[in-house]
Amino acid sequence: MVHELTSPAPAPDDLRRASPSKPGWWRDAVIYQVYVRSFADSDGDGIGDLRGARERLPHLVALGADAVWLTPFYASPQADGGYDVSDYRAVDPVFGDLADADDLVRTAHELGLRVIVDIVPNHTSDQHPWFREALAGRGRRRYHFRPGTGPDGSLPPNDWESVFGGPAWTRVADGSWYLHLFAPEQPDLNWDDEEVRDEFESVLRFWLDLGVDGFRIDVAHGMVKAPGLPDIGHREQVRLIGSQQLPFFDQDGVHEIHRAWRRLLDSYGDERIGVAEAWAPSAERLALYVRPDELHQAFNFQYLNCPWDADALRRVVDDSLRATTSVGATTTWVLSNHDVVRHTTRYGAGAAGLRRARAATLLMLALPGSAYVYQGEELGLPEVTDLPDEVRQDPAFQRGEGQDGLRDGCRVPIPWTSQGPSYGFGPGGSWLPQPPEWRDLSVEAQTGDPASTLELYRSALALRRAHPALGAGDGVEWLPAPPGVLAFRRRAEGAALICTVNLTPGPVRLPAPGRPLLSSAPPAGACAGDAAALGGKVPAPARELADDDPDGAEGRTVLLAPDSCVWWAS
Structure with missing residues (x-):
């Protein structure tokens, strides 16, 4: 239903x-x-x-x-x-x-x-028609099948490990091995094969x-x-992903x-x-x-x-x-x-x-x-x-090594x-x-x-949709800030917005950079005047963050809450 x-x-x-x-x-x-x-x-x-x-x-x-x-x-x-x-x-x-x-x-x-x-x-899946054909001995060029190593071919072709833990190779009935950088049910395609490229x-x-x-x-x-699927030379290869180039990841090809x-x-x-x-x-x-x-x-x-x-x-x-x-x-x-x-x-x-x-x-x-x-x-x-x-x-949870296997959470x-x-x-x-x-x-x-x-x-x-200074761009203007605080300005179409982030566990006082538009510290919202200027799209009002002189920024100081971010109109 x-x-x-x-x-x-x-x-x-x-x-x-x-x-x-x-x-x-x-x-x-x-x-x-x-x-x-x-x-x-x-x-x-x-x-x-x-x-x-x-x-x-x-x-x-x-x-x-x-x-x-x-x-x-x-x-x-x-x-x-x-x-x-x-x-x-x-x-x-x-x-x-x-x-x-x-x-x-x-x-x-x-x-x-x-x-x-x-x-x-x-x-692909190991249930894909191509892989079923490969197991029957046809079209194996679409995947990475290799003979094993050792005297009887009973060892994997190289030392590559699966991202999900264990070897990245599984042996099939005729004694050859196929590559799977993830689960055995996910055999890797061979992108050197033109049929693979045409199919995708x-x-x-x-x-x-x-x-x-x-x-x-x-x-x-x-x-x-x-080329040649070379050995890496050490274990726990998953820990290297994103920190160095590996023979199976981030190849120029x-x-x-x-x-x-x-x-x-x-x-x-x-x-x-x-x-x-x-x-x-x-x-x-x-x-x-x-x-x-x-x-x-x-x-x-x-x-x-x-x-x-x-x-x-x-x-x-x-x-x-x-x-x-x-x-x-x-x-x-x-x-x-x-x-x-x-x-x-x-x-x-x-x-x-x-x-x-x-x-x-x-x-x-x-x-x-x-x-x-x-x-x-x-x-x-x-x-x-x-x-x-x-x-x-x-699937990583079912294997004895590799990732923590806790992606279900x-x-x-x-x-x-x-x-x-x-x-x-x-x-x-x-x-x-x-x-x-x-x-x-x-x-x-x-x-x-x-x-x-x-x-x-x-x-x-x-x-973000309404403010000209937010969205696309290629840089930020970093501003002076106390230790543990980030502050930057963005400008576009004559408008400017300042973002301040207090990444410390305690409050931090600094000169008010402008009028507060939005704060991550509850209650969230925008100042009524700024909401009206933006077509009423932002709920109002937020609590005033400044300690004094609420009608002007000059001379004001503000107290940034711990672990908080504030957007300001400047």
Whole structure:
């Protein structure tokens, strides 16, 4: 049955807006990640689906997002949450069918949202017809099959390790071995084979013809392996990802593939984009993926992994902006996704973690470039750290070494309402249990509460859309600030905005840099006069942050709350 939303979102007619038409829409876009399995369930089977996601798109519009990125919904045995694809042109029945995908794209466009879908080109499922043929001895050139080592070939071809732990090789019945940088159910494709390249060009065209606006390219750094597949020479290789070049990651040959894909995207003429999930050892190496003839964006994992430290954050911001500006690209900023511990928990336990997460959000949204928001972060959801072992589905959890295998904790279905068997996720239960305290973090519970994290996001994104100095750009003007505080100015079209971030556990006093627009410290909102100047889009009023002279900035001092961020009109 079709799920009746227990807390109806605004009707599409109330939210419909013109689709973005400005050149380079992605350069300052806010892109909302939907982990389809955990976003909204329309049929009561406990698993999110495309119809459920389509019904909840108005939430993204009300939030202020420009685009939605959908994780894989293709036909798959689901050995790794859909990142093991058996048919790239079909929708897995657990998520719906092709008509549901078409409906979602059409509805998103009616609401003014762009649609980015995941593409998984590094590997297929072991149930893909190609791999079944390979096991039967046909078409093995499409994958990496090699003889073993040792006197009887019983040892793997080299010392490469899987990202999920254990060797990156599995032996088959005839004694040969195949490469899988992830789970054994995810055999790596051989991108030296022209048939592989031709097939993926056809797959991309299939979804572009359906109307999608771009692709997030999974493991964009891993599609080409070093010639001869040389040994690395030591263990715990997963710890090296992102810190040095490895023979299976960030090889120069991947750029030829991405240039070919860019030509294909450009041939559609509608500013369709490619986004690289690429781990690189430096900002300069990452920038190679977004050169003018390659992809449009690359995820900034250096920023995501940066600790809550003023000096470290400033270095990452400077390095990121310098590298992307050198190739004429825009920088991306991201705090959480479906593969990492939610930043509310990563930054610290309890209230301290939430304070820092709220401040980090305003900092991210004040930086020049594009921002990615992972579903549920707008609710301040923490990581679920106490899931029973028997419900976990992360394949890394089942292996004895490698990653922690705890990605399920950031994938728990999000709460929409304060009541119901799954807090509005669907008419039944949910595939992973939701903590009971999440009823107080639901969309329903937070809507209209000016101190809530949801309303902070709505306010910040409304102000970001309205203020000329926010959004795209290639640099920030750093301002003097006390130790542990970051302060920078952004200017555009005669307007200026200053962002101050106190990353210390105590209050910090400094001269007032202007009129406060928005603060991460509750209650969140904007000064009434500034809200009116911006078309009334930002809730008002916020509490006055200054100690004296409320009518003018000169001579004022302000007390920044611990772990807080404030935007100021200057």
